Amino acid sequence: MEIYQHFREEERPFIDQVLSMQEEVNIRYERKETDFLDPREIFIFTSLMGAQPDLIWDTFGGSEKSERKRAILAPEYEEIDQQDFSLTLLQASYPDKFITLEHRDVLGAFMSLGIKREKLGDLVVQDGTIQIIVAEEISDYIRMNFTSVKKTNVQFEEKSLTHLIASNETxxxxxxxxxxxxxxxxxxxxxxxxxxxxxxxxxxxxxxxxxxxxxxxxxxxxxxxxxxxxxxxxxxxxxxxxxxxxxxxxxxxxxxx
Structure with missing residues (x-):
């Protein structure tokens, strides 16, 4: 297809995934939701949706400034609200006076659970608090199994997205x-x-x-x-x-x- 020439060869599987989702929504009139997309995938997704007048779509990752976001495709007559995205905010505390944790420490601990990166949204580690946005379907598993980072015990609890901490990254x-x-x-x-x-x-x-x-x-x-x-x-x-x-x-x- 002509569309492939605008993207990299290794991006074809993701392009095929989006095109397949478009076809399913058009045929079955049922909305579809992606896993978390990185910035490049969001760009590709947005580009592919530009010529789909019979579909509506949106992306959301917990806040307007989120780097990683999930996307929803739906028939044009539906509406997509932020609460439709299957997101869960998990939060844990750690004694930052005694241990220093970084983004990579928490991400490494998360990945060691055997969960795909695509199920994890943005991650904030600052001022003794860890916040992670995860796909709703793995929230319980994370709370039960994500119990330590760098030999420090942590206990995650679910929070409303209104408690999301603004990252101090600039x-x-x-x-x-x-x-x-x-x-x-x-x-x-x-x-x-x-x-x-x-x-x-x-x-x-x-x-x-x-x-x-x-x-x-x-x-x-x-x-x-x-x-x-x-x-x-x-x-x-x-x-x-x-x-x-x-x-x-x-x-x-x-x-x-």
């Missing part, structure tokens, strides 16, 4: 031009290192794109891609705004401070 947004959309070029620009050093990080498996390790410096980035470099934090290619007269890409990028 993203610095920058508009710039790039000679290309290669991964090593983006890493060089965003993290302020040489292109050679960027390539070394990539070759060593220290760089992820949309939570997947990429070891190819010439990997082409696309709008909505989320990057992370071990020890240097996360960043995002937010928008590709066209080309300059000198044939450079005008882009908007952001980096987590």
């Amino acid at each position: 993203w610095k947004v920058n508009e710039t031009t790039l000679s290309s959309l290669r991964l090593d070029v983006l890493v060089k620009e965003i993290y302020g290192i040489s292109r050679k050093k960027a390539g070394m990080h990539i070759d060593a498996g220290h760089v992820k794109v949309n939570f997947r390790t990429v070891e190819n410096p010439s990997f082409q980035l696309q709008e909505g891609d989320l990057l992370s470099v071990r020890g240097k934090g996360r960043s995002r290619l937010m928008e590709i705004r066209g080309m300059t007269k000198k044939e450079k890409f005008r882009v908007t990028i952001s980096k987590l401070n």
